[in-house]
Amino acid sequence: MMYINAFLLGGILCALFQIFMMFTKLDPPRILVLGIALxxxxxxxxxxxxxxxxxxxxxxxxxxxAGNAIGGSFMAFLGGNPMPIAIILGLLMILTSIGIVSGAVRVAVTKGPTSKSMGAK
Incomplete structure (x- = not known):
């Protein structure tokens, strides 16, 4: 039964966000930020x-x-436990570092940005 509940909840949420995106003409990053804030x-x-x-x-x-994790961490921080916020900020720094390093490796491997990667035809 838990698989059916998970499928139903995920499907309903996806459908609601899709309908909201279609009627408001917002782009996907704004919809994602809206979901996190919600x-x-x-x-x-x-x-x-x-x-x-x-x-x-x-x-x-x-x-x-993700918004639930952020909200719960902030509530724990307000309760006097700074560890969840420190973990989230640490993960953010690690993921940002991975993105910067992988971008630098790509530029080094391809000897700079190519015309195909810049969108030119």
Whole structure:
């Protein structure tokens, strides 16, 4: 039954975000930020815990789940535990460093940006 609940919750959330994107004509990055903000706003009210216990991975894999992690970490920080915020900031720095290094490696391997990678035909 938990697989069905996860499938239903994930499908409903994806459909709602798709409908919202179609009617507002917003681009996908703005929709993702909206989902993260929605997850962070619903966390203090316990709605994310209720949805997560019912839908499981159907919620955890969505951008709303990232907002839940951010909101929960901030609530822990306000409660006097700075460790979750430190972990999230550390992960952000690690991922940013990986992106910079992989970009530098690509430029070094290809001897600079090529016309194909810059969008020219």
């Amino acid at each position: 997850g962070a706003l619903l966390t203090p009210y316990g709605m994310m815990d209720a949805l997560g216990s019912w839908g499981g991975a159907g919620l955890a894999l969505m951008c709303i789940g």
